Amino acid sequence: xxxxxxxxxxxxxxxxxxxxxxxxxxxxxxxxxxxxxxxxxxxxxxxxxxxxxxxxxxxxxxxxxxxxxxxxxxxxxxxxxxxxxxxxxxxxxxxxxxxxxxxxxxxxxxxxxxxxxxxxxxxxxxxxxxxxxxxxxxxxxxxxxxxxxxxxxxxxxxxxxxxxxxxxxxxxxxxxxxxxxxxxxxxxxxxxxxxxxxxxxxxxxxxxxxxxxxxxxxxxxxxxxxxxxxxxxxxxxxxxxxxxxxxxxxxxxxxxxxxxxxxxxxxxxxxxxxxxxxxxxxxxxxxxxxxxxxxxxxxxxxxxxxxxxxxxxxxxxxxxxxxxxxxxxxxxxxxxxxxxxxxxxxxxxxxxxxxxxxxxxxxxxxxxxxxxxxxxxxxxxxxxxxxxxxxxxxxxxxxxxxxxxxxxxxxxxxxxxxxxxxxxxxxxxxxxxxxxxxxxxxxxxxxxxxxxxxxxxxxxxxxxxxxxxxxxxxxxxxxxxxxxxxxxxxxxxxxxxxxxxxxxxxxxxxxxxxxxxxxxxxxxxxxxxxxxxxxxxxxxxxxxxxxxxxxxxxxxxxxxxxxxxxxxxxxxxxxxxxxxxxxxxxxxxxxxxxxxxxxxxxxxxxxxxxxxxxxxxxxxxxxxxxxxxxxxxxxxxxxxxxxxxxxxxxxxxxxxxxxxxxxxxxxxxxxxxxxxxxxxxxxxxxxxxxxxxxxxxxxxxxxxxxxxxxxxxxxxxxxxxxxxxxxxxxxxxxxxxxxxxxxxxxxxxxxxxxxxxxxxxxxxxxxxxxxxxxxxxxxxxxxxxxxxxxxxxxxxxx
Ligand SMILES: Cc1cc2nc3c(=O)[nH]c(=O)nc-3n(C[C@H](O)[C@H](O)[C@H](O)COP(=O)(O)OP(=O)(O)OC[C@H]3O[C@@H](n4cnc5c(N)ncnc54)[C@H](O)[C@@H]3O)c2cc1C
Ligand code: HEM
Numbered sequence: 001x002x003x004x005x006x007x008x009x010x011x012x013x014x015x016x017x018x019x020x021x022x023x024x025x026x027x028x029x030x031x032x033x034x035x036x037x038x039x040x041x042x043x044x045x046x047x048x049x050x051x052x053x054x055x056x057x058x059x060x061x062x063x064x065x066x067x068x069x070x071x072x073x074x075x076x077x078x079x080x081x082x083x084x085x086x087x088x089x090x091x092x093x094x095x096x097x098x099x100x101x102x103x104x105x106x107x108x109x110x111x112x113x114x115x116x117x118x119x120x121x122x123x124x125x126x127x128x129x130x131x132x133x134x135x136x137x138x139x140x141x142x143x144x145x146x147x148x149x150x151x152x153x154x155x156x157x158x159x160x161x162x163x164x165x166x167x168x169x170x171x172x173x174x175x176x177x178x179x180x181x182x183x184x185x186x187x188x189x190x191x192x193x194x195x196x197x198x199x200x201x202x203x204x205x206x207x208x209x210x211x212x213x214x215x216x217x218x219x220x221x222x223x224x225x226x227x228x229x230x231x232x233x234x235x236x237x238x239x240x241x242x243x244x245x246x247x248x249x250x251x252x253x254x255x256x257x258x259x260x261x262x263x264x265x266x267x268x269x270x271x272x273x274x275x276x277x278x279x280x281x282x283x284x285x286x287x288x289x290x291x292x293x294x295x296x297x298x299x300x301x302x303x304x305x306x307x308x309x310x311x312x313x314x315x316x317x318x319x320x321x322x323x324x325x326x327x328x329x330x331x332x333x334x335x336x337x338x339x340x341x342x343x344x345x346x347x348x349x350x351x352x353x354x355x356x357x358x359x360x361x362x363x364x365x366x367x368x369x370x371x372x373x374x375x376x377x378x379x380x381x382x383x384x385x386x387x388x389x390x391x392x393x394x395x396x397x398x399x400x401x402x403x404x405x406x407x408x409x410x411x412x413x414x415x416x417x418x419x420x421x422x423x424x425x426x427x428x429x430x431x432x433x434x435x436x437x438x439x440x441x442x443x444x445x446x447x448x449x450x451x452x453x454x455x456x457x458x459x460x461x462x463x464x465x466x467x468x469x470x471x472x473x474x475x476x477x478x479x480x481x482x483x484x485x486x487x488x489x490x491x492x493x494x495x496x497x498x499x500x501x502x503x504x505x506x507x508x509x510x511x512x513x514x515x516x517x518x519x520x521x522x523x524x525x526x527x528x529x530x531x532x533x534x535x536x537x538x539x540x541x542x543x544x545x546x547x548x549x550x551x552x553x554x555x556x557x558x559x560x561x562x563x564x565x566x567x568x569x570x571x572x573x574x575x576x577x578x579x580x581x582x583x584x585x586x587x588x589x590x591x592x593x594x595x596x597x598x599x600x601x602x603x604x605x606x607x608x609x610x611x612x613x614x615x616x617x618x619x620x621x622x623x624x625x626x627x628x629x630x631x632x633x634x635x636x637x638x639x640x641x642x643x644x645x646x647x648x649x650x651x652x653x654x655x656x657x658x659x660x661x662x663x664x665x666x667x668x669x670x671x672x673x674x675x676x677x678x679x680x681x682x683x684x685x686x687x688x689x690x691x692x693x694x695x696x697x698x699x700x701x702x703x704x705x706x707x708x709x710x711x712x713x714x715x716x717x718x719x720x721x722x723x724x725x726x727x728x729x730x731x732x733x734x735x736x737x738x739x740x741x742x743x744x745x746x747x748x749x750x751x752x753x754x755x756x757x758x759x760x761x762x763x764x765x766x767x768x769x770x771x772x773x774x775x776x777x778x779x780x781x782x783x784x785x786x787x788x789x790x791x792x793x794x795x796x797x798x
Contacts, residue, residue, distance in 0.1 A: 079212035089202040097342035167204035192247030203353035219695035224362040235293035245283040305391035310354035374465035381471035381665030384687030396438040414497035416541035417770040426749035474666035477627030488624035502779035525619030530626030531567030533715040540718035543591035548768040583732035642669035651705035
């Protein structure tokens with residue numbers, strides 16, 4: 001959610017600035033673009049497009065936009081409009097139920113006018129019936145207008161012709177049935193048919209919206225087993241029957257013919273199958289069959305995401321619906337419950353319609369030879385790409401040197417004993433369990449053979465690809481300063497965090513043992529270089545450690561422990577609006593953190609840090625949070641790297657002249673979008689765009705350019721303190737801190753991690769404890785003479 005310091009392009013890379021400690025994050029909102037040297041359809045692309053699926057281009061002159069982009073944009077806008085119409089129609093169906101429940105069905109005895117006029121005298125019942133007709137009229141007109149717009153477009157016409165024709169016929173029948181319902185005095189068959197056609201109309205609108213979305217983001221659909229198809233059809237048929245039975249129950253006023261549950265009445269399960277009671281019993285019994293059938297269809301199709309997704313909705317809805325049905329009976333047909341029962345019934349029908357459409361569009365039988373998409377890196381970008389490709393007829397292979405996905409935004413908590421390494425990592429294989437077309441290979445990629453379309457692994461294996469997605473992330477940049485690289489701690493990998501945690505704890509232990517005042521001062525000096533989020537967050541946690549943990553575990557040391565934050569510029573968190581950076585500084589100072597502005601690090605040695613001003617800070621712990629560079633793998637592509645050693649890519653995220661090779665996330669520098677920050681959100685959004693472009697390539701459509709949607713930034717400063725700039729709203733203090741907690745829990749991978757981190761935070765909050773203080777694993781030796789190397793990867797240090 002926020003920019004880690006160093007997770008945006010550096011502002012200045014002159015040799016002088018290389019000493020600097022400047023924060024590198026920048027907001028992605030005020031971006032500028034240039035358009036030279038690009039295919040015409042990538043010019044004039046707005047950066048403020050709100051959605052990934054929605055292709056960019058709002059507000060641009062139509063003539064400058066490539067036809068594919070324009071078509072996709074138009075399809076997306078129309079899909080949204082039809083989606084809104086579906087929601088309106090659901091509202092209308094519910095209103096219809098309320099009309100009936102209020103006994104207002106004949107409040108207007110004539111049709112189409114009411115008491116012979118268009119605007120009758122109002123009372124509650126007339127108002128209900130009249131507003132039902134008014135909304136129905138509005139929806140009909142909107143449908144006609146939107147359909148005309150869609151059909152006028154020659155590109156979209158083939159996709160929407162059939163569902164629009166069906167919807168138009170259903171609408172005509174629905175209008176006639178509405179009239180008949182009134183004219184025939186609410187005859188049960190007209191009421192029931194009116195409910196069914198209303199729902200069918202909503203389903204046809206959904207079909208149109210889905211077809212338009214498919215037009216905007218086309219993809220080859222994988223095959224579906226026949227059994228799965230049959231299960232969905234059977235469940236759908238039972239749902240239609242259930243709707244009809246429901247309509248018959250209500251129109252025969254048989255809602256309370258069975259007035260208890262689970263038995264019908266007087267403790268008897270099935271008193272009779274005749275009349276209203278029979279209808280009611282049929283409705284109940286079929287409801288259980290519907291629930292079983294939907295659960296079965298979902299289970300059968302759970303490995304086919306496009307079909308399983310709407311079915312998952314249907315499962316939840318049908319369970320809720322049974323609860324509402326029972327409430328209907330037990331509470332004596334309360335109006336609001338009846339209205340909700342009808343709304344959920346229509347929603348179940350829509351979910352089934354979406355699943356049916358998917359089964360209808362998928363080929364039967366077995367897949368032919370499938371293209372292989374190789375993704376290097378199981379970080380935010382790589383995983384998002386694989387997830388977005390999960391329902392496409394391709395094979396996906398993720399390659400990573402670790403067997404886990406790491407949630408880097410919480411590394412600083414691992415480094416300060418707040419969380420364990422297991423809490424912020426999640427095995428890649430466990431993520432892939434939900435992605436039936438994806439596999440994993442653990443290994444370090446050392447080279448890319450662009451000509452032969454293969455990657456080379458450190459163990460000698462070569463893996464061929466049809467499409468390659470490089471999502472290898474970034475690393476700490478030391479700007480060639482050997483002393484910093486050798487002696488300062490970076491914070492970019494899980495091992496970095498573990499090494500730092502052990503080192504901090506070791507310093508505290510040693511400080512209790514030494515009588516040498518200088519040594520003690522160095523052991524209790526903690527210098528954080530870089531006033532971006534990582535530096536600020538680390539400083540905040542160390543200050544909390546000093547305040548709450550050190551007095552209990554190392555009594556007496558807290559007074560001598562110094563936390564110093566060194567920043568080259570004159571403000572912290574430079575990516576945030578000025579008001580928030582001021583609030584952040586106040587909060588940092590409340591924690592008694594020593595902030596040095598305008599200070600640059602010249603050298604780090606065993607005893608501490610020498611600043612360019614000549615001042616020396618005695619500290620055994622120096623953390624370098626002031627530099628970031630693209631992962632080393634980028635150097636193997638044979639292209640001139642952009643700022644921050646990132647790989648320059650086209651706005652489509654593909655390498656120039658290599659449309660089958662994409663680079664995303666921290667490693668990529670997107671032409672025309674160079675200021676997209678190096679944050680998790682950008683990596684995930686790029687992953688989705690790449691998946692979309694692979695899918696487009698497979699169906700012969702040109703790729704679309706990426707545009708970044710900036711959700712905002714956050715940084716926390718110890719407990720109860722944070723700043724957040726979200727959707728233009730500036731927040732500081734406890735509210736920002738709570739938002740930060742929620743956002744990080746939501747984005748963590750894996751239920752176990754979410755649960756453990758949540759419990760950990762609650763525990764830490766109430767006990768003022770940071771519980772993970774055992775020194776386990778290898779640590780960097782503390783003796784001054786042993787400071788020979790940066791122990792960033794302790795496991796390798798043997
Ligand atoms: C300390 C820290 C705090 C951060 N805080 C935030 C924050 O609060 N909010 C936010 O939005 N962003 C934050 N970020 C930035 C964010 O984590 C990155 O922008 C994001 O992880 C980039 O995603 P990615 O997919 O490009 O790379 P990563 O998520 O870094 O994943 C790269 C993957 O590639 C693998 N890999 C690399 N090279 C190879 C190779 N040669 N062979 C095989 N595998 C390889 C790595 O093992 C890794 O799994 C933070 C970053 C750090 C370091
Ligand atoms: C799959 C689950 C179900 C679906 C899809 C469903 C659907 C419907 C529909 C469409 C109606 C007509 C609403 C209207 O005319 O406005 C209805 C009415 C009704 N349903 Fe259900 N239903 C389900 C389960 C149940 C269950 C389990 C019960 C009872 C235990 C129940 C009890 C009723 C009653 C009492 C009515 C009549 C309401 C009235 O007269 O106002 N339903 N149902």
